[in-house]
Amino acid sequence: MKGWDIGITLAPHFLVLLLALPFIGSLLSVLLLNTASTALPSRLASLVAFCCLFITVLAYPQVTDGNVLRYNLEWIPQLGLNFSLRLDGFAWMFCVLINGIGFLVTVYARYYMSEEDPVPRFFSFFLAFMGAMLGIVLSGNVILLSIFWELTSISSFLLISYWNNSAAARDGARMALTITGIGGFCLLIGLLLLGNIVGSYDLDKILASGDLIRSHALYVPALVFILLGALTKSAQFPFHFWLPNAMAAPTPVSAFLHSATMVKAGVFLLARFSPALSGTYEWFFILGAAGIFTLLLGAFFAIFQQDLKGLLAYSTISHLGLITTLLSLGSPLATVAAIFHMLNHATFKASLFMAAGIIDHETGTRDMRRLSGLFRYLPYTATLAMVASAAMAGVPLLNGFLSKEMFFAEAIETHADSVLDIILPYVATLAGAFSVAYSLRFIHTVFFGPSPTNLPKDTPHEPPRWMRFPIELLVVICLIVGIVPAFSVGPFLHTAVVSVLGTQTPEYSLSMWHGFNLPLIMSLIALAGGAALYFVLRHYLATCEDGPPLIRRLKGQRIFERILVEVSWRWARMAEQRIGTRNLQPQLRWVVVTGFLAGLLPLWHSGFEPRTFVFSGVDKVFAGIWLIGICLALGTAYLAKYHRLAALVMLGGIGLIVCITFVWLSAPDLAITQLLVEIVTTVLILLGLRWLPKRTEKMDESVTFRARFRRFRDLLIAIICGIGMTFIAYAVMTMPVPDAIATYFLENAYSEGGGRNVVNVILVDFRGFDTLGEITVLGIVALTVFALLRRFRPAPDTMVMPEQQRIQNRFDEERPERNAGDTVREYLLVPSVIMQWMFPVIITFAVYIFMRGHDLPGGGFSAGLTLSIAFLLQYLAGGTRWAEDRIRILPLWWMGLGLIIATLTGIGAWFLGYPFLTSHSQYLTLPLIGKVPAATALLFDLGVFLLVVGSTVLILVALAHQSIRITRLRTIEAEKAKES
């Protein structure tokens, strides 16, 4: 309609609004979750759908004559992923369908949903689905399209499983998700291939490079993957079986998903990409075979359904097969027919689903064996349903007739000389007859005949006025389009066709009467044949079981489930049995061996040869220290099984030597940190030792051959790994260090970070974000330790009092002048007094280390560890109770405060217009003290400091508390034993 100029030009931003509105509405519906009213959420949904429809209608002048309304926002331009939306005539037609039928369905659902259902949830999912669907048709970037495609799969899963207490709904939803999800994955692969061929993910570019795509070597794989995506979504054979199972959804969902949206997404995609992909033999053959098979099979199965919605579901499958067949032909006229049929099918099928919903609502059943003679109760609804099913059957004067006629006309033409072409006219007529048969059956069984008996609900009556309104409107559209197509739908259809076909747009005439030609004869044969078929089958159908005869047992659903069980359970279990293990040792062995090979392989490939060893520059003292270190390492490995304490002491020794090494090799920061960590680790493991079982060394002569073999193998692995590490380490150390980023940090540490200690500047400034992540991990670990220990139950044999304590207590008991527990208390008296005195000194030291950290070795990490050692020493000196009577540390507060300070420091940079964690530095001159560095990095370091203190103290105290808890448990149990 070229004259339709309303004088408004929509800004492209309205596309974003159009897409965003449903999602916003969905979120708003969630807010209404607690309202009991069904009206409010449905009004909200109707309003949203109406607004979207309004925007779409206003946008019409900008999409006529092949014009496109575009909106582009860079998202990840490096990957070719842009948030680009485009509205052309074809997308516009789909927007009208989605929003228009969406609006009608929300009006209808308001009456359909009962008070007991969580209605806001329904509308929330519904609007989310609508948004996703709009996203598919509006996407101007194929990756974006794929994202919305997945969103429709997920939101349709939620919609189908809406009545989640019903097993059928859950199974149907799961099946739909599995099938369309796999399809979506294939589609993504196909689109990536397509993008790779074209060199862009932009839809316009892809559509414009059809010749390039079709001649490319990757054309066939890309085509197959894309078709898999489209065929699964549109429920084409052999993926059709999810659709009938999805009928467990509430009827408004079926009316929306299976008429205008979900299943139409597949054929939309086919039509959308047909300029780029169609016209080849592969396209014709794959789509043609799937389409023709689906067309015929769907129609045939539909006749034998006993469930009203089942009949409509198979009919939908069949009609989609018709559209697919048309698109497979690749001729412009066939594309016109396909687009026209998408429109027509959506109108009559939506109204039929809603009519079926009313029948279900009023009678309580959808079983056609029980329904009959409803015309007397629901005359109005019955009339509407009859007109709609006549449209479905392709009766003249209705819109279904027109597109079916066009289909017949195309079926006669020869497109690619093949078997498919020869059988197509016959198949088309036969499928037409089938569709007449099932439409007739629907009308005749449900509305005519004797009054129904034994209905779950007595005396059905007409539904509320507004529940019927959507059907009325759709049926009127069916009639208008059917009678005066050229004046009603003609211009809009033309707009859609032009945007798909462009210059190839053929001459076509939309009118009811094309003369007495072959397609008309085919239509007449189909009508007469269908009526005859129904007449013959009438009695059989009235009583037969659900499903087509003979192959009733052969259900796609069952095959699908068999495959699922086979793959996801049997194969998985087999694989787990064959190659899996639950034992830690083999797992670690594999990790070590794989790690070794992963290290070896690149060396092997690059032709690495160890240089000749030069024993120059060996410092004797350094060598001596490490001689001790190596002995300690071997001793640790040897003693760790039976002499845990000795092994721990030796481990500490190695730690000290590592610490000395750091000092020696110009890493004072590391040395400080290593020393402090060594202290807390040792205390930590000491605290844990108490809960391990006693293990006495006994010469076990009965070592089996297998055990011996295992040890030998492990020893071999260990030695090989050690030798490998030696070589790699030596090679790395002797190779010249390439000038990487070190120079940058050294040059800019002072000028940009404001500190002289480069290591600290890196930690709190250059790589501050990493450090923030690391302290977060530290906090999480501490919390996990804390949480695990709250539920800690020690093994029974560690519940008794430790041996040392018993000996000490016995000593007290033997002497009358001593009280029990005196010895324990006096244990290490002098050191503990010193430790208590040292408390303020260590705190001062921690502050000192912290303050100097930016310029000299030190910083938040080491200061935090120092302070936590100060606390730790108080616990060691006086015992847990003594320490906690005097000082209450709230480690969780320290941690929280630390994280907040660190994060806020980072966020602060935003307010000054810098990226996260940009630091600012300057020197303050304080009285008496002099110049003090005052970089914001210092504040960040304060956060690090607080968090390290909190985490370390939390871990150690939580572990130390176990002894108190066990004592308490022991007392409680002793009392219980006394009472009984």
Add this chain to the structure above:
Amino acid sequence: MEIILSIAIGVMTSCGVWLILRPRTYQVIIGLSLLSYAVNLFIFSVGGVKTNVPPILSEGGGHDVLADPVPQALVLTAIVIGFATTALFLVVLLASRGMTGTDHVDGRGEKR
């Protein structure tokens, strides 16, 4: 210098690997500590082995000779995180010991 350090790294790796392949949880935790020493030293040594040139800037001093600060920064956080994972592993070890009554890594008894 390099040869001593690399041999030390190798020996500690050997002992660590041997220990983490043992069946007792305590051996594994000690083995992991040994491995972390070895790995920390290795990462540290990637920047080259230099004595008496800590990466601390002084007035007028050239910074070409200073030790590489990047591996040091990496290792510093690795040391602290290493402590945290040791703690976590220790607690898991204790919990497993409490639940299964044994200190075997798979929580099973002495026999088998």
